[in-house]
Amino acid sequence: MTTKAEISALLPIRRGFSEMEAAGYLSLSPSFFRQLVIANKMPRPRLIGARRVFDIQELDAAFRRCRVKAARRRTKAPDSMADWK
Numbered sequence: 100m101t102t103k104a105e106i107s108a109l110l111p112i113r114r115g116f117s118e119m120e121a122a123g124y125l126s127l128s129p130s131f132f133r134q135l136v137i138a139n140k141m142p143r144p145r146l147i148g149a150r151r152v153f154d155i156q157e158l159d160a161a162f163r164r165c166r167v168k169a170a171r172r173r174t175k176a177p178d179s180m181a182d183w184k
Contacts, residue, residue, distance in 0.1 A: 113155065114154065115145070115147075115152035115153060115155065117150075117151070117174070118153065118154065118159070120131065120153075121141075121153035121158055125141075125162060140159045141162075142154065142157035142161055
């Protein structure tokens with residue numbers, strides 16, 4: 100009998116992830132991912148029977164809404180004490 104992992108490896112795209120897989124997909128720890136879900140910064144899972152499944156498209160949309168780190172501004176060093184004012 101073929102295992103779920105063997106079947107999943109053959110599929111081109113997976114639509115749903117477990118909590119651990121969703122966290123890994125976003126390069127987050129499962130505990131931090133769970134905190135983001137609780138804070139409504141990441142989507143809540145869908146229920147399929149008793150299973151909680153995270154939708155990949157909802158994860159992608161939530162990831163795109165995350166802030167982008169601003170570039171550091173380069174400032175030249177002051178040439179004299181007058182430049183400190």
